[in-house]
Amino acid sequence: MAKSGKELDTQSVVAFTVLKRAVELDSESRYQQAFVCYQEGIDLLMQVLRGTKDDTKKCNLRKQITGYMDRAEILKKYLDQEKEDGKYHEQIKIEENATGFSYESLFQKYLNETVTEVWIQDPYIRQIHQLYNFLRFCEMLIKKPCKVKTIHLLTSLDEGSRKQQQSSGLQEIKESLQNHGVLLELEYSSSIHDREIRFNNGWMIKIGRGLDYFKKPQVGYSLRSEYLTLFFVSF
Missing domain, CATH: 3.30.870.30 (MITD, C-terminal phospholipase D-like domain)
Known part of the structure; x- marks a missing residue:
């Protein structure tokens, strides 16, 4: 089912919020966390792109996605090299009300x-x-x-x-x-x-808090194909 314009606008706001956090983490040299947020934000923005019909908006979204993807690819190569050199040790701290940490x-x-x-x-x-x-x-x-x-x-x-x-x-x-x-x-x-x-x-x-770091979903105990995109963290 196609999403309404209002739903796309909401998802777009969420996507850019996650990407803004990615840029902040990137500037603080917290590259692994930045990479995670870039991935999550890009995925959300791609969903917005697929639901957008206006050609001008689609063009702008493609440019923005390309820019974020280019930076994410640079970080991926850096992190892969760190792993190969045996220097990889990651510590991720998820802050209260953070998003993009599925x-x-x-x-x-x-x-x-x-x-x-x-x-x-x-x-x-x-x-x-x-x-x-x-x-x-x-x-x-x-x-x-x-x-x-x-x-x-x-x-x-x-x-x-x-x-x-x-x-x-x-x-x-x-x-x-x-x-x-x-x-x-x-x-x-x-x-x-x-x-x-x-x-x-x-x-x-x-994992310090174990699996218990986001709010409970409201469905029964059965496997499902769809996956929640946003997780609201509470410490």
């Missing part, structure tokens, strides 16, 4: 077709929004180019009133993943505190 934009660069197994350690996959977070992360893992077949989740067991909610939610996610040919192995521990994600291609990510 799971895809943060983790996709570590994923390729060699990733078949993932280990997630997060003590707080309990409440409804935390279960949604985990589901959305699993959605990302089964998209191309990944060939994930097994996901291991180590979390803590809720012994309170939400125990049944946690158990049934994780079971629904497990069954949904099975329908996509992916095995979810669950393990519980009362002593874990650290949060980390490991891929079997060698990458390890220490």
